[in-house]
Amino acid sequence: MNWIYLIMILLATVAGGMIPMLVRNLRPNLPIYMLAFTGAFLFGVTILHLLPEVYHELGHEAGIYVVLGFFVQVALQGLSHGMEHGHTHLPAAEGHHHHVAVFPLLFGLSLHAFMEGIPLGFNYSDASALPSLMLGVMAHKVPEALTLITVMMHAHQPKAKLWRILIIFACVTPVSAILAAQLGQHFELVTKSLAYMVALVVGAFLHISTTIFYESGTKHHELSRKKVVAITFGLLLAFLTLIFE
Known part of the structure; x- marks a missing residue:
């Protein structure tokens, strides 16, 4: 257990x-661009390191379990309203108030955060x-926490x-890793x-990162030039992690 990694993830969150x-x-x-970058980086780390492992x-x-995990995340998204990939599906505001069921959001996102800590x-x-993986999770935590607090x-x-x-x-993922x-x-x-x-x-x-590519913050789910650049840099950084070998 590398405690420095866990502290870095906590601080990033x-x-x-x-x-x-x-x-x-x-x-x-x-x-939007932050999510595109971190989503691409997490995708690259998952494909290059976790999937072969x-x-x-x-x-x-x-x-079988990769496919199950994909659809477990689909189910969790029903509780978190997509906050883990920055594309919230919350009801529209009435007047100046947003009617948000706080507990289901926190519960769904915390379950996702707990899953992130297990690997x-x-x-x-x-x-x-x-x-x-530590770098991928740490990068993903920044926009994830940003979206959570913005919604709150x-x-x-x-x-x-x-x-x-x-x-x-911020403590959920480190505690999960320790457990x-x-x-x-x-x-x-x-x-x-x-x-x-x-x-x-x-x-x-895989579900989160690929959803980020097409949904995060874009009105028509398009891939703008700047978003493609952010995705490209995220993938390049993921390839650079191969130097750790």
């Missing part, structure tokens, strides 16, 4: 959530997999509650199950 609280006139296109561990059986507690045969602000949550939500949410690592060390059943859980998370990552 807090930093992302602080952006809408501190920056009043945030450019509306910034989250789960097939190495599970063989062709891995494909961080897995022992990979490829030494480059863990640092690459639109729901007129008081500032003290916003900070509580952000801190608790996966510790239980995996002490219980053989958990050790064997971790590979299957990582395969599920791979499917979830």
Whole structure:
């Protein structure tokens, strides 16, 4: 367990959530390009590192769990309204108020965050997999937390509650990683199950990253020139993680 990785992910989440609280006139296109970049990076890391790892561990059986994970994320999206990929499907505001059911949003997004932490507690045969995954999750956490806090602000949550939500949410993924690592060390059943859980998370990552490509922040789901550039840089950075090998 690399504690520095977990601290970096926690700090990235807090930093992302602080952006809408501190920056009043945030450019509306910034989250779009940020999401495109981080989504492409997460996609690249998943394909280059995690997918080969789960097939190495599970063989062709891995494909079943990757597909299941993809549709588990589809189900979670019903609770989180797509906040994990920055494309919220919330009801329209009436007057100046947004009627947002806070608990289902937090529950769905927290389940997703918990799933993100599980692969961080897995022992990979490829030494480059863990640092690459850490960078991918850390990058994804910034727009994810930004979207969460933005939605909570639109729901007129008081500032003290916003900070509580952000801190608790920031801790979910590191705590999940710690649990996966510790239980995996002490219980053989958990050790064997971790590979299957990582395969599920791979499917979830594939759903999130590909959805970001086409949906995040675009009115007609188009791929603008700037968004293509952001995606290209994200993929290039993912390829650069191969130097960790």
